[in-house]
Amino acid sequence: MEKMVRLDKFLADAGKGTRSEVKKEIKKGLVLVNGRAVKSPEEKISPGTDRVLLRGEPVLPEPEFVYYLLYKPAGYVSATEDRREKTVMELVPSSRKGLFPVGRLDKDTEGLLLITNDGMLAHELLSPAKHVEKTYFVRVRGEVSETDRIRLEQGVDIGEDRLTLPAKAEIIRNFREDGKDRAVQAGEDKSRENVQQEEMAEKYTELLLTICEGKFHQVKRMMEAVGKKVVYLKRISMGPLVLPGDLKKGECRRLTEKETESLRKAVRQQK
Numbered sequence: 001m002e003k004m005v006r007l008d009k010f011l012a013d014a015g016k017g018t019r020s021e022v023k024k025e026i027k028k029g030l031v032l033v034n035g036r037a038v039k040s041p042e043e044k045i046s047p048g049t050d051r052v053l054l055r056g057e058p059v060l061p062e063p064e065f066v067y068y069l070l071y072k073p074a075g076y077v078s079a080t081e082d083r084r085e086k087t088v089m090e091l092v093p094s095s096r097k098g099l100f101p102v103g104r105l106d107k108d109t110e111g112l113l114l115i116t117n118d119g120m121l122a123h124e125l126l127s128p129a130k131h132v133e134k135t136y137f138v139r140v141r142g143e144v145s146e147t148d149r150i151r152l153e154q155g156v157d158i159g160e161d162r163l164t165l166p167a168k169a170e171i172i173r174n175f176r177e178d179g180k181d182r183a184v185q186a187g188e189d190k191s192r193e194n195v196q197q198e199e200m201a202e203k204y205t206e207l208l209l210t211i212c213e214g215k216f217h218q219v220k221r222m223m224e225a226v227g228k229k230v231v232y233l234k235r236i237s238m239g240p241l242v243l244p245g246d247l248k249k250g251e252c253r254r255l256t257e258k259e260t261e262s263l264r265k266a267v268r269q270q271k
């Protein structure tokens with residue numbers, strides 16, 4: 001038999017407001033259940049069979065599993081609770097119980113983080129056996145050479161039993177602290193002063209690193225293994241999910257049906 005739920009819970013779970021907000025709407029008589037105005041928030045309904053209208057608009061029952069894509073900003077920890085730090089859950093516009101972040105991004109890492117209550121899918125996405133690819137935009141201090149790049153791709157020693165699995169590393173640019181990249185500098189008329197300034201300015205490299213494991217601080221440790229310190233890190237994709245260009249830092253939205261299906265397909269296919 002279908003589980004009955006309180007009307008206020010049904011509306012809050014469907015994203016129509018907090019429990020106290022929806023209670024007010026109910027008491028005002030703005031909620032109809034099967035055509036009848038119900039004014040008591042505690043009245044129980046059958047989500048699958050009862051037709052609920054809020055201000056004339058149908059309210060569809062929440063699916064069992066929900067999926068959110070968060071653009072995590074720095075400064076939040078990837079946990080459901082923390083006594084001292086702000087958690088990513090504070091950025092999710094849902095009061096659903098059982099939601100959790102799929103894997104961890106460090107407090108200072110930004111980018112794509114999946115939040116769900118689907119334990120099975122999360123487990124598969126994180127399973128080392130599934131080899132789901134994660135791509136990071138990485139900025140490091142120093143110049144990443146072609147030799148470093150090849151080492152990152154072939155596997156480096158990060159202090160585990162084995163080298164890291166084969167990865168993809170694509171250098172975007174090498175540049176100096178003053179923001180000029182090397183191609184620009186090479187074409188400049190170089191006075192002695194310019195050359196001295198250039199030599200003193202710190203070098204940086206930006207690259208894309210795609211890995212299919214998820215060891216603790218993996219990207220930072222891989223870059224350390226080639227002698228470079230990460231100064232900025234952002235995850236831009238996870239399997240088929242890509243950080244959307246129109247999502248701002250700190251914003252969160254539900255995955256589309258298509259995105260959810262692509263994730264399921266990715267874990268079915270990856271071996």
Ligand code: URA
Nearest residue numbers: 105106109217219220
């Ligand atoms: N690798 C890291 O070092 N940190 C992250 O947050 C994610 C991957």
